[in-house]
Amino acid sequence: MSVLPKSVEKVIDEFSKVPGIGPKSASRIVYHYLRSPNKDATKLSEALKEMDDKVKYCSKCFNVSEKEECDICSSKLRKNDKLCVVEEPLDVVAFENSAVYDGLYFVLGGVISPADGIGAEEIRFRELDSRARELLSKNDKLEIIIATNPSLEGEATANYIQDLFKNFVKEGKIEITRLAMGLPTGADLEYADRLTLKRALEGRRNI
Amino acid sequence: MSVLPKSVEKVIDEFSKVPGIGPKSASRIVYHYLRSPNKDATKLSEALKEMDDKVKYCSKCFNVSEKEECDICSSKLRKNDKLCVVEEPLDVVAFENSAVYDGLYFVLGGVISPADGIGAEEIRFRELDSRARELLSKNDKLEIIIATNPSLEGEATANYIQDLFKNFVKEGKIEITRLAMGLPTGADLEYADRLTLKRALEGRRNI
Numbered sequence: 425m426s427v428l429p430k431s432v433e434k435v436i437d438e439f440s441k442v443p444g445i446g447p448k449s450a451s452r453i454v455y456h457y458l459r460s461p462n463k464d465a466t467k468l469s470e471a472l473k474e475m476d477d478k479v480k481y482c483s484k485c486f487n488v489s490e491k492e493e494c495d496i497c498s499s500k501l502r503k504n505d506k507l508c509v510v511e512e513p514l515d516v517v518a519f520e521n522s523a524v525y526d527g528l529y530f531v532l533g534g535v536i537s538p539a540d541g542i543g544a545e546e547i548r549f550r551e552l553d554s555r556a557r558e559l560l561s562k563n564d565k566l567e568i569i570i571a572t573n574p575s576l577e578g579e580a581t582a583n584y585i586q587d588l589f590k591n592f593v594k595e596g597k598i599e600i601t602r603l604a605m606g607l608p609t610g611a612d613l614e615y616a617d618r619l620t621l622k623r624a625l626e627g628r629r630n631i
Numbered sequence: 632m633s634v635l636p637k638s639v640e641k642v643i644d645e646f647s648k649v650p651g652i653g654p655k656s657a658s659r660i661v662y663h664y665l666r667s668p669n670k671d672a673t674k675l676s677e678a679l680k681e682m683d684d685k686v687k688y689c690s691k692c693f694n695v696s697e698k699e700e701c702d703i704c705s706s707k708l709r710k711n712d713k714l715c716v717v718e719e720p721l722d723v724v725a726f727e728n729s730a731v732y733d734g735l736y737f738v739l740g741g742v743i744s745p746a747d748g749i750g751a752e753e754i755r756f757r758e759l760d761s762r763a764r765e766l767l768s769k770n771d772k773l774e775i776i777i778a779t780n781p782s783l784e785g786e787a788t789a790n791y792i793q794d795l796f797k798n799f800v801k802e803g804k805i806e807i808t809r810l811a812m813g814l815p816t817g818a819d820l821e822y823a824d825r826l827t828l829k830r831a832l833e834g835r836r837n838i
Contacts, residue, residue, distance in 0.1 A: 426729040428720075429697040431682040438675040442663050444656075451721055456649050457679070458686060458695055458720070459740075465683040469647040472664070472676035475638040479665060487663055490636040513635075513665070514658055520634040533666075 428457065432458070435465075437504055472542040483516045484555060486531040488513050495527060496520075503527045505563040509585060510571045511535055511578070519571075527569070530555055536584060547581065549588060556589065560597055639665070642672075671758060693738040693755055695720050703736060704728075712735045712770040714763065716792060717778045718742055718785070726778075734776070737762055742784040743791060751791060761797060767804055777809045 428436075432454060439450035455555035457465040481487070482494035489495070496502060496516075506527025510516055511534060520523050532547050559566050559593035570585055572578035583601060607616060616624070635643075639661060646657035664672040688694070689701035696702070703709060703723075711733025717723060718741060726732050739754050766773050777792055779785035789809060799805035813831035814823060823831070 427703075427724050429682075429686055429695060431678070431685045431697060432695060434678040434683045438671070438678045441671060442660050444659065449651075452651065453649050454682075455721055457682070463683060464645070464648060465679045466833070468642070469676045469679035471641045471645045472672045472679070474657065474658070475636075475642045475661075475664070476639045476670060476672040476676065479636055488636060488639060488807065490638060496634075512662065514662055517658070575646070617730050 440600060441478050445500075463588075479533075485516075485529045486533060486551065487529060501526070503534045503566060504559055506567045507559060508569040508571050509552065511573060513582075515571065525566075528559070532581065534571070535572055535581040537580075544584060547584075548549060549584065552585070556592070556598065562594070565597060565599065567599045567601060570600065574603075574605055688738075690734045692723075693740060693758065694723050694736060708733070711766055712772060713774045713776060714766060715776040715778050716759065718780060718788075722778065734774075735766070739779070739788065742779055742782075742788040744784045744787075754788065754791075756791065756795060759792070763796065763799070763805065767799070772804060773799075774804065774806045774808060777807065781810075781812055 435454050435457075436447065436450045439445055439453055439470060440447050445453070449496050453588070457468070474484065478490045480486050480490070480492075482489040483492055484497040484498055487494050487496070491498075503526050506525075507530055508525060509530045509532060510519070510528055511532055513531055516531065519529070528550050530548075531547075532552065533607060534542055534547050536542060536544055536547060556566060556568065565589050568589065570582045572581045586593075586600055589598045589600060593600060604627055605620070607613070611620075613621075642661050643654065643657045646652055646660055647654050650661070664675070685697045686695050687699075689696040689699070689704055690699055691704040692701060694701050694703070698705075710733050713732075714737055715725070715726065715732060715734055716737045716739060717738055720738055723736050723738065726736070737755075737759050739759065741749055742749055742753050743749060743754060762809075763773060763775065775792070775796065777789045779788045789835075793800075793807055796805045796807060800807060811834055812827070813834050814820070814827060818827075820828075
């Protein structure tokens with residue numbers, strides 16, 4: 425005899441597919457919905473359906489968007505001689521929320537990770553190449569800011585991008601930069617790891 | 632300028648309503664769905680809708696069920712002179728998965744918790760009373776096993792139930808029991824808290 429109704433089991437199964445949500449958490453989430461008096465499950469259901477129907481990838485930067493071209497790529501206020509290359513859409517959100525950048529983005533959709541079986545062909549390098557050429561047709565110079573995560577995979581991906589544009593770099597058309605590495609704000613030197621300290625030291629500046 | 636499409640923001644908002652899921656986790660979940668190639672969001676959407684449409688409370692035990700009377704309450708194999716009173720549907724799942732109990736259940740739908748503004752009138756005590764009377768009409772004796780959590784609120788709720796049936800207990804019609812408290816299997820005495828040790832000692836048995 426199954427203890428839970430089939431329709432409940434199904435929702436738990438669906439939630440359990442999300443990385444980081446185990447069957448226990450999935451049950452907790454589902455019971456929250458079963459207990460909620462405001463038909464929250466239906467609201468979430470409708471919101472998910474709408475999202476799946478409406479959201480696609482921006483044809484320029486591959487960020488999620490409801491339009492063919494996202495608000496950032498189509499904005500006249502953004503500088504189109506700077507292209508910040510990130511791993512995921514959430515990285516764009518992080519930049520935008522801090523309001524520290526006025527250029528364009530490009531979302532790779534992941535990083536090279538041989539351990540997870542993700543090779544270069546699964547990352548949007550070809551699209552990045554086209555996008556860079558397109559921007560170069562509008563500008564004499566283009567800065568590509570590599571903002572992959574400071575992980576092994578992020579580094580490998582950064583190296584790949586550097587290699588991809590090495591001819592443009594030689595010709596002086598593209599300049600490739602990388603986000604600074606060092607101590608994060610509010611960090612405690614005492615607890616900083618070796619690599620962070622090493623990079624903070626390497627990147628030291630005159631004040 | 633909003634960075635995320637409205638339909639995405641809406642799903643993140645809905646997920647953020649679940650206790651234990653913050654905006655960051657909600658974003659992570661939503662990006663999992665945006666990245667998933669198999670229209671998982673639509674699958675979850677449909678599963679949620681179906682759940683909200685189909686699931687109701689069993690009229691006898693108030694566990695979630697797709698039927699007017701759940702499989703356990705309507706089963707002829709379950710002893711109807713034992714009623715295990717739990718807080719939540721998930722507690723029933725825990726009992727059923729361990730296959731250690733052959734009686735009936737009653738789901739209170741919470742515990743008395745003045746700190747959260749939950750008084751006795753919000754818990755299904757009246758329904759529990761009716762259910763106990765109904766079972767007493769079929770049996771000479773009824774055992775009510777209180778299986779609320781070993782928390783302050785669980786204890787208060789247990790006391791309330793004890794008080795509710797004190798006349799039946801005096802008449803010898805209802806026997807009220809409580810789950811044993813003590814060391815859990817695999818526990819390390821060294822790390823057991825004071826209250827657990829106290830209760831393990833109080834509940835010690837001859838071997």
